Amino acid sequence: MPTALCPGSFDPVTNGHLDIIERTARHWDEVIVAVTRNPQKAQSRFSLEERQEMLGEAVAHLGNVRIEALTGLVVDFARDHGAEVIVKGLRAVSDFEYELQMSQMNKRLSGIDTFFVSTSPEYSFLSSSLVCEVAKFGGDVKGMVPDGVAERLAKHFPR
Numbered sequence: 001m002p003t004a005l006c007p008g009s010f011d012p013v014t015n016g017h018l019d020i021i022e023r024t025a026r027h028w029d030e031v032i033v034a035v036t037r038n039p040q041k042a043q044s045r046f047s048l049e050e051r052q053e054m055l056g057e058a059v060a061h062l063g064n065v066r067i068e069a070l071t072g073l074v075v076d077f078a079r080d081h082g083a084e085v086i087v088k089g090l091r092a093v094s095d096f097e098y099e100l101q102m103s104q105m106n107k108r109l110s111g112i113d114t115f116f117v118s119t120s121p122e123y124s125f126l127s128s129s130l131v132c133e134v135a136k137f138g139g140d141v142k143g144m145v146p147d148g149v150a151e152r153l154a155k156h157f158p159r
Contacts, residue, residue, distance in 0.1 A: 004028035004115075005083035007074050010035055010051050011044050012149045013058055014131055016123030020089035023117060025062045032081055033059065034070035045132055045156065058146040075110035086114045091124045132157075 004024050010017055010033075025031045035051050037044060046054070052067050059065045070077045078086060086106060088099050096116070103114035119126075126144055135141050135153040142150055 002028065003030040003032065003081070003083045004085050004087045005032050005034055005074070005078045005081070006087050007034040007036060007070055007077070009037060009044065009128070010055055011046055011128050012051065012131070012145060012153065013055050014123070014126045014128055014145050014149075015143070016089065016091070016119050016126040018058055018146065019120050019123050020087065020117050021059060021065060022062065024087045025059075025065050028085075028087075029064060031062075031065045031087075032083055033065060033067050034074070034077055035067065036070040036074075045128075046152070050152070054146070054149050054152065057148045073109070075106050075112055078112050079110060084112070086112055088114055088116055089119050090116050091119045091127070 006021055006024055008017065021031065021033055033055055035048060035055060037048065044051070048069055052069060055067045059067070068081070074086060086103070088103070090096050090099060099114070099116065106112055106114060131141050131144050132153070136157045138159045141153060145153065
């Protein structure tokens with residue numbers, strides 16, 4: 001299968017995100033990780049450029065993955081970049097309810113299918129927001145995020 005698109009805010013990227021990206025990279029010839037601003041959040045913790053850089057470092061070992069910035073509709077980006085499918089990770093039923101609605105809208109707008117990949121159990125509790133909350137109060141996020149992200153979180157939330 002040629003190209004898959006993994007869109008998200010990745011603010012910051014977690015090991016759960018990496019799990020989905022790595023597994024997607026095993027099944028598609030090319031994977032575009034599209035970094036966007038989450039419209040449901042007032043502001044991002046890290047700039048778009050910082051998030052792209054963190055992701056680039058985290059997926060450097062994957063030769064078929066590239067990082068891009070996404071503005072506008074995901075389906076327009078997918079079409080413009082030749083992506084034939086959108087891949088989304090699911091942690092819980094609550095993720096599915098939201099992502100199902102999004103996938104149906106995307107299908108209606110463009111005909112592009114969404115593939116859902118369930119997160120590996122060891123990462124099912126992770127979210128960027130939760131990781132940031134732990135880091136903000138001085139908790140250890142090692143093993144939850146790539147090392148480079150843990151270092152940036154420590155700088156972002158000094159003790």
